[in-house]
Amino acid sequence: MTLNKEGMTPLPIEQSSTRERLIKKSPSVKGFFKRESELRGKWLIYCGALIIIIATVSLTLFLVWQGLRVFLFDGVNPIHFLFRSDWNPGDAKHPTYGAFPIIFGSFAVTALAAIVATPISIGTALFMTEIAKKWGDKALRPVIEILVGIPSVVYGLIGLTLIVPFIANHSDSIGYGLLPGMIVVGMMILPTITSIAADALHSIPNELKNASYALGATRWQTIAKVILPAALPSLLTAVVLGMARAFGEALAVQMVIGNVTTIPHSLLEPASTLTTIITLHMGNTTTGSPFNHALWALGLVLLTMSYIFILIIRYLSRRRTLS
């Protein structure tokens, strides 16, 4: 028999343990190592949150510092690095660090992929939400999920064994270049854009559509004049997210783009992107050499662009909530 808190009436053992189990004392340091301590739970949760902050901040700081080394210690001019086209950091006597063709390649692949993927994605999203309202979503969600799940190296392998030989056979180029890069990355960002666009179109209130139909508008008029303008900020978010994915894509592009550091003059010419040059050379340059530092600087450009994409998405979602 134990006494309850007030010490007045004795309670049966079972009842008191129920009471102890249910009524928690306020968190105290003493109870930290007890199994059901509220405080210990809180600590565990706060540690999880803290590690997210530490990972993000240290990742950013480490990469920024490492990326700046080539400018701070190796005397490379940042303006030269960003805007000149003489990338030859491996040269023993006169290494040059003009990375413009590489940066241009990244932007070119991203823009081309977005141009290819956006109409197909938004068309599919419209099909899911406006044309086949009953079964479109059910039928196409699994398609999107399968496309999302396929690893990027598999996309690269398809590009390498199917698309590159096809282009080589039907033109007088070697097959590697911007065109296969655009197709491979375009396929990869299709599911990203489609799923977000479909969510955006779903969230358009039905009253808007009904009002348009009630005025005698056709389905296309309703889509073009009511639905698309209403969903525009969300659709832009979808496209920017797709572009962010395209910009950071590494191995699939590396397998098909040809990795030549000159500016391509047509879609059939080989090119290179930030990610492909990093993957090609990072493993076989000496740590601490200027060439190695130049690669980290390319990584810094990639990181900066990722942050810019995040800022654009934030700006778009703020606009969305305001309207």
Add this chain to the structure above:
Amino acid sequence: MRIQTVNRIATSIIILCAGIMVTIMLTILGYVLFKGIRFVDWHFITTVASTFNVGGGIKDQLWNSFYLLVITMVFTIPLGVAGGVYLAEYAPDNRITAFIRSCVEILASLPSIVVGLFGMLVFVNTFHWGYSILSGAIALTIFNLPVIVRVTEDALRAVPQEIKEASMGLGVGQWYTMKKVLLPAAFPGILTGIILSAGRVFGESAALLFTAGLTSPDLDFTHWSPFSENSPLNIFRSAETLSVHIWAVNSVGIIKDKVAVASGSAALLVIIILLFNLAARGLGALIQKRMTGK
């Protein structure tokens, strides 16, 4: 042009878009599976990879992929669930919470190669762990963390508020309510998310190039001490995974049968990831059924 005609043309174009989407999916899946499946047999799965000769398999790579996945999940699940619980239940509405949300958003949209570079800089070079399973697993943890955080937060928010209020109303504390009421109720959703993210981790390659490495020591599958050089369980050895292997045989490899090895590996990889997807759906639905009795 008549309005009706425009409408009809536009509708057909939209249907065409959906058709293209389905065609692309079927082409990719069909091409990878039909081209690769004939190279996948028992010999392929149980033979070690060859550096020079024809006829190499993928035994070690397959093991590395699964082992790395397990180690990654050991790190990711507790951290990710804790982060999700924080954002769903504990987070006060202040600047720190907003900052944590931004961090999750940033981590989720960083390219995986950037995460790989960070792993190389800190774990491989600064901590001198070299190309190792541990470096790779931590890089993959950073890459996967935001997914688990979001999944957990969404699953917890989907639990009806009344259940939580009933528990709190009985005088049960916040942590105990979380552990015994909210997390079990959210479990099917969290599990589905974890298995789906496992598929993503399994296929990831860019984050692993510079952290887990492009090579594997000759694994001795009779030697299971985690501290031995050639032990499959050693976390300080380099480990080429299946998806990295596909890239490596095509880009830096010199074997003659690289098409066979790469196609076979790709087919196996896609099949395993499809199984992960099916398992996620199936298990989630099954547990939901068990728990609700419907």
